[in-house]
Amino acid sequence: MIPKSIGNLGNVGELDLDANSFSGIIPRSIGNMSSVTKITLSRNKLEGAIPSTIGACKRLLLLSLDGNNLRGSIPKELFQLSSLSVGLDLSQNNLSGVLPQEIEHLKNLGILYLSENHLSGELPGSLSSCISLQVLDLSSNFFHGSMPERLSSLKGLEYVNLSRNNFSGHVPAYLQQIALKYLDVSYNDFEGEVYVKGVFANASAISVIGNHRLCGGIPELHLPNCTNISNYYQKSKKLSLGVILAISVPSSVVASLALVSFLLLYFCKKKTSESESVVTESFDKISYERLFKATQGFSLENLIGTGSFGSVYRGVVDEDEHGIGPTVAIKVINLQRRGSSKSFVAECEALRNIRHRNLVKVITICSSLDFHGNDFKALIYDFMPNGSLESWLHPHDHQLDLSQRISIAKDVAYALDYLHYHCGNTVVHCDLKPSNILLDADMVAHVGDFGLAKILSLEQLSNPHKTSSSSIMRGTIGYAPPEYGVGNEVCTSGDMYSYGILMLEMLAGKKPVDPIFEQGLNLHSYARKALADGFVLQIVDPMLLNDDVIVNQACLISLVKIGVQCSSESPQNRLHIGTVIHELHALANA
Template sequence: QLVFLALNRNNLTGTIPNSFGNLSALEELYLAESNLEGSIPSEMGQLTRLTIFAIAINKFQGVIPATIFNISTITSFSVADNLLTGSLPADIGFTLPNLQSFGIGGNKMGGEIPVSLMNATQLELLDIAGSNYVGQVPANIGGLQNLQWINIGSNHLGSNKTHDLSFIASLANCSQLRLLYFNNNNFGGELPSSIGNLSNQLQRLGLGQNQISGKIPAGLQTLANSLNMLGMEGNLFSGTIPDYLGKFQKLQVLGLYGNRFSGNIPASLENLTELYKLQLSRNQLQGNIPSNLGNCKRLTEVYMQQNELIGFIPQQIFSISSLSNTLNLSRNSLTGSLPLEVGRLISVYALDVSENKLAGEIPQTIGGCLGLEYLMMQGNYFQGMIPSALASLKGIRHLDLSRNNLSGQIPKDLENLRNLQYLNLSFNELEGEVPTKGVFAQAGTVSLLGNRNLCGGIPELQLPTCLPKGMKKRRSLEMKIVTVILGTVFLVITLASFAVLCWCRKRRNDRSSLTSEVDRALRVSYHELYQATSGFSSKFLIGSGSFGSVYKGRLDQHEDRPVAIKVLHLLSAVASNSFMAECNTLRNIRHRNLAKILSCCSSIDFKGNEFKALVYEFMENGSLDTWLHQEVAEVQSSRTLNLVQRLNAAIDAASALCYLHDGCETPVIHRDLKPSNILLNHDMSAQISDFGLARLLPKITSNYSQQGDSSIVVKGSIGYAAPEYGMGGEASIHGDIYSYGILVLEMFTGRRPTDDIFRDGLTLHNYVKMDLPGNVMNIIDPVLIAMEREAQTEAAATEEEEDGDDIQEEGDSNHVLSPSCEACVVSILEIGLACSVDAVPKARMKMKDVLRELHRIRGAVLRGG
């Protein structure tokens, strides 16, 4: 008779035969790690002598037959990592009293942990991780005194309340406990001091990704002689990191990231000589990086990003030759230069010092980091030339040196880096000819925005042609001659203009007083507007704002075409001033991307009240805001914008701002640019509207401007208005550029700058900045991703039909945009960031540069890369 059957770790397929139920003498069954599927036969319940039931890591599905839970002889029950559903029987501890090992994690099972399980007093291993269990952990779990391994992580246990961790006190009875994981649940409250009463044999303690708050209890230090892994990441812990952690000399992994720790990094961590992974990122840590961390000679990974660290990077950090994985010091306030010792990190895989205040030249010694694949140094003050030694990094895949003060030419040898997939050199002061091979051969893999003196490169980059070397000196002499000539011409024109201006002023003084706000020829009567809107009926209301309401109507004088009628709310002088501003602005400007004013009305209504209205062309596709932000029920509709449509709208808005700022005789500042003030025509072309806050630049110091521009009144809408406006700063074109930058970020992330997540110092600008470029998929509008993914799927299906090839296997293409599409979105968002810099308004990207770069990006998108 068959007593022992081991078929595990084979390539078996199919199901478990029902006839296995006839193996009445079978005691041990091993079918793990194969490709078996289907349901577990209920006939298996007939194996009344079974002690080991091991079918883990297969594809079994359905509910575990109740008959199996009645085999009281089972000591090892292992069904983990399948597709099983259902819940555990309430009486499992009574029907399987001899359990020693119980592993059911990695399935789709759920419900509460049966209290009866505490009756299986011989239990040594309990693993229900990665399932859907809810409720509380039984308070008497410590009654299982033989437990050595408890893994209840990655469930939905707990209730985010203070009593959730009360079960820990009972675990003091488990004197042989070596592993305790309850991470990735909903446990709340503070970590009880009873954590220090756990077994002195405990080696691994994982409680990360919960809602545990408060300080780390002092009692934890009693585990110093045994723990080699401590994971407390992703909680709400606060206070300082205890000095006593330096006593945990066996510790190999310390995970404290994603909490609210403050204060300095303890110098005592130098005693953790066995440590290979240190995770302190995303806290509020301050002070300097301790130089004595260089004594941790086994470190392979160090994460300290997104803190408030200051001072120099200690050179001792770069003397840790074991650092072979990652050194991430980004998003702090580190100063000084990058130490020459950086070249000692021969085998480091990723180095990130981005978004700090580092300065000086990038050392040539960085070429010694031969194992480097990811190098991020963006957002600092590095200067000088790009080191030629970077060409020694043969394995480099991702290189970002953007937003620094680098100058000189781009090293031509960078085009020989065959593995380089992304290169960002944007917003520096680089000059000269751009290489054309390697990573430079595709516009979607290289970003060179904001470097005004670059030339050459592939045509898709749309850079000016480089001058021959012999032409440069001759061009310099020609420029000097031209300058002299232009200076003379300018003087003559200035004198002539002055004479003409004096003559014009004399004539203007002779005219009659201008009492109307706009030309009388443009006027329409109140009666006509009343009839066109059926008495300003609510059924014709298409929108409203702080200064007025907008109605749809039809006017005979405009060939019965639909028009938009903006009726001002004349409850304050501000609304009247808005009418003046809009009339005076729009009467003198004409551009295809600016809303066209057709008529206006300044009259008295039927009740004798003052009435003012403006008549515009009706834009049948409404505002950009309604296309970007729809209700959940509407998302499946056709009112969504794809990548090209959003890019076109961004280009149209940029074109309009270029005209307002540089193309008008008197520069015009809009001051209230936002999605609801951008309208879409029948062909989806965009037009900027609502000039109620607009200002003519030379007049901002007039009495009229001062009335509306007091330091108490913010010029624009919250979230879109430039920060300097909130401090009483004067209106300028740089304020419009800031609003445009926020607009661009909103268009491609789908998030308003006023969304609830933007609090405690987090802004839309910082939200995007933190995830560029490597994690851009985390912030792109999900609606946009879905549309582009659908387009890619349709294109692939069409290609498959045409070519007769098999459809590609499912992979990353189902989860991300194409590399070229993703690179284009990164470039667009970088423009949004460059426009929305808040510190120095004049440092914002010029609109003409924005327009040029957006045209280049659109060209790349339309070419498919």
């Protein structure tokens, strides 16, 4: 337990007890720490209520209590801490009650995470007073009602997640006027037309699935036409009594026959053509001939990369007489490679229902025959003009400054947060590395290559350390977590290990298989020792020392610490992706 005597530390500036096994309650004496600016008690086993005495910590900039078993309502005193500016994270607890009107006092708050609790009620209009808010995550609660019109004043919002609540009414029109980078309103009860301006114009930046009464929007959302859906509901109300009786009387017999027929049909189709059933359900196909023409016969001049199960080509589809047409990236699957067909199916399955601004967008697929009658399979993606992160790190042909690297780290963290917790299923990427992170024209990072991805079942989520019967090693040497090497099932913590190694590689400028790492030394232990000995500046990429070293030193140390904690050998000791996101936001805004 955290001792009551902790309140005697009146001069402590930061209290970080993150990722331990503390249990019991948070002592009320914590309010006596009058000089504290940062309290992180995340990912412990704390329970009971949040003590209202925290409201006495008048210098507090950041409070993280996520990933515990805290219960009860959020004390109003907490929302009267006008000093809170970096972030407030109360996610992944068992908090209940409403969001109090006193939230209006948090005018300087940049990040608010309240996801995965039992909060309810309507959103207070006073939330509009939080004019500095950039990240708002209220997902997986029981909020209801419509979105207050007053929230239109939150012009600084960039990331909004309202998914898995009971919000209703129309999606607010003012959201298209705010410069949002990501909006998730999935699995609510919104109705009416989806807009086509602002964030709504980018299918990869929004999610509206699970709202069955929405219509319109851009074509990529595949929502029904608003006129058609209106007619449908009118017709459904006129369903006659005779039709209802005709359906219901023989229902027991028909249902039994239908169930047997469905099961037979499902398993037969699954055995004979699993890949085709996955593909044809979600994507419009493109012909081999069009791809052959787009890549000038899959010429070496258009080859932009090779991977475990295929090669990637740059192509211009359906170019006109002036050579103008949409540029795409075409991943041609090497069907001679063992496991490539399974990889193709895995990638289709993983990408069929996910959409996020930091994931590479699949446009369509090709499952056909080539000119010689051989099987041909390819995935067609948005083309990323700035190539992969690896090409910017090794060799040093390009230059990424510290702010760009932090931005890329945030983009990848957003993608993992979405895959692990917000896309309907839990998707583990299993192969996170610089070559699978692509940069668009604005240097926004997109995670790609889902050939090794796995969608976890509820059983796998409840037994993350179960030993797998499969002998297949998922991931790439140096980036794959050590537990995969001894046969453990894949888990979200495995992606966090890869993320930590990726972070350290961006900071040190060295690959995890660099020749200097031998005799038990690896990138993680190399950075951990430098952190412990106070020599972080000696291991970072010299490119990062060109600016003001004194200003950057604290930031670099914090970034290395994140990388080391994420790549811990023990899965239980790795950081949660939510913690990483608000740490990075704090550094970016410092």
